[in-house]
Amino acid sequence: MLSVSFDSVVAARERLRGQINPTPLTRSRVLSEMTQANVWLKFENFQFTASFKERGALNKLLSLDTAQRQAGVVAVSAGNHAQGVAYHATRLGIRSLIVMPGGTPFVKVRNTQKLGAEVILWGDSLAEAASHMEEEYVGRRGMTLVHPYDDPQVIAGQGTVALEMLESEPGLDMLVVPVGGGGLIGGVAVAAQASPGVRVVGVESARYPCAQAALSGDPSMVSGGQTIAEGIAVRTVGRLPLEILRALKPMLLSVDEAGIERAIALLASIEKVIVEGAGAAGLAALLSHGTAFAGRNVGIVLTGGNIDTRLLASVLMRQLVQESRLVALSIEVEDRPGFLSRVAGCIGESGGNIVQVGHDRLQGGIHAKSASLEVQLEAQDEGHVERIVRDLESAGFRALLLR
Template sequence: MNIEMIRAAAARLDGHARRTPLLSSPFLDEIAGRRVWVKAECLQHTGSFKFRGAWSAVSALSEAERGRGVIAFSSGNHAQGVALAARAHGAAAVIIMPRDAPAVKIDNTRALGAEVVLYDRAAGEDRDAIGAEMVAARGLTLIKPYDEPQVIAGQGTTGLEIAAQAAAVGVTQADVIVCCGGGGFSSGIALALEAEAPGLRVRTAEPEDFDDVARSLQAGTVQRNARLSGSLCDAIVTPEPGVLTFPILKRLAGPGFAVSEEEALRAVALAFNRLKVVAEPGGAVALAAAIFHGAQIEGDDVIVTISGGNIDADVFAKVLALPATAPRTQGNAA
């Protein structure tokens, strides 16, 4: 992985991916006790940053590879990104998804033309084994959700935009908190910032009990989660950091955050009420870290990603019914 791969991915994405805005709100600033800048990738095509990596990977394939079709496994956001990118390139797509993924993500993936194969992750079914069988049987090209160079390169284009947008508002020193599963998004952004904005430092945000990246960064070695399901932050629940992504984060990232499910849900509500954007719980953990874990952040500015906005309507309705008062945790300024 290198910055030239990210710049090449940006060239292929030009005219296809949205340049998402860097948003702010004085209300969020007051709660957090510093200026909060929000990179709203929930406004990206398919509702998440995953479209960037999917387009980067599919567009880098040969015509023969695209002709045989692609396969991916995902709880929903990578699924939709690959489905849309494949359709735009005239390639068939097979997506392996967990049965407990949000219904909106399964339905949208099918609506984008992909063949969806469901598996039971809670019962221990192995998506990698299912995928390997289908690759062997049908000659499909696997596009991994994070441990794939072209996917990381595509996600890294978000970092190029953050560097330019932060400079435009005069921010040159700040933590950049990134919602993190396997680390493709955070490692790609870290590489881009290393080259374009070295004063900006990536820090990962994950849900409690699924904070394998934060624990791995602290230990210096890969740590695995004890369980693989059971969180509303489904989009970023992964077994352990990626083989490609962890060395990048170990070299470039600061300490990670682990936020509670309640904090993530309240961040979803704050994003809607104060920024007028829709975030899913896993896509709001970075905002939750900035709002509710301010004692772990230094400086007058913090940049966060809202990485996805694909939330089921019933969950969103429950979030909006939460009391308006935010919990006082971890030294936040609320």
């Protein structure tokens, strides 16, 4: 007997009705054509705190009795879960306290405080913060823990996203969700049981495949390190989600950093939506494992949109470079008046748009009467770049593409 039942997910949907945004599920014609699958996107980044985490947090809060509400709730999180708990606890008149590691970026602390929570900074890691929270606030003060994924009510709340998707589009036969601690895939897998033929697919960061590691009994699979998908950078899957994974056996896939970056950029350019790294993992799986989805009706949950604007800008610019839409050329010219304008004119006539120019007379390897221009320019694609280089060489300039 699983700790979370289909009936508990249905009960969570009724509990959340009118208190959570029933986010849109929309077919993407362009992504469908790109992936050879019939792609539907579930926009959980449209929730008030821009994350699906509100569902599980609110379901847990609504299940509290009077004494628990009066004692208040506590959570350990430096991300979307913290904001979901803070927002809905404040809305319901419940005191909330969020414990975060001492090095948490101030913007995350401030955003959580703005939503009405008291924030306590403790320790150097989430593990240290969690230990302090358990001892001080749950043990001594009797506050109720709202765990981000290892709680039946939280898992049931997350599963409501699958009910919405399958009711909105009954023809879906694959549901694709990112996997971190496992609360979302656990709830979605339970909810999908009532729809025969629907396959649930979990997507993990290649650096943090914690569910695959747990199922195989090989913790060394989790290499860790920096990842753009912070929301699923978890070393150990939750105990209750693992129980569900073992019983219901969803498909598990991994995606690398380049794939996640590409998915973020495509969602911004094609769908005009901002999605964080973890939220883009589902689309990254379709792009990286196309044969598993070809010809299928695939629903992808875009789980969140909380990405740092500087990181987003970097990802978008890096994708332009990957697509050869932003390139750098090193061009040797004679160090005489007029040669810079001749180079610029040649590039312009070839359809390139110059973004930035660097002029170096002292670089080794070129003649003393020459200079090196490093020109950053915009182009249409790789073929267009090759044509610009050919046109420069035809005009008598030596051009080298810088990678």
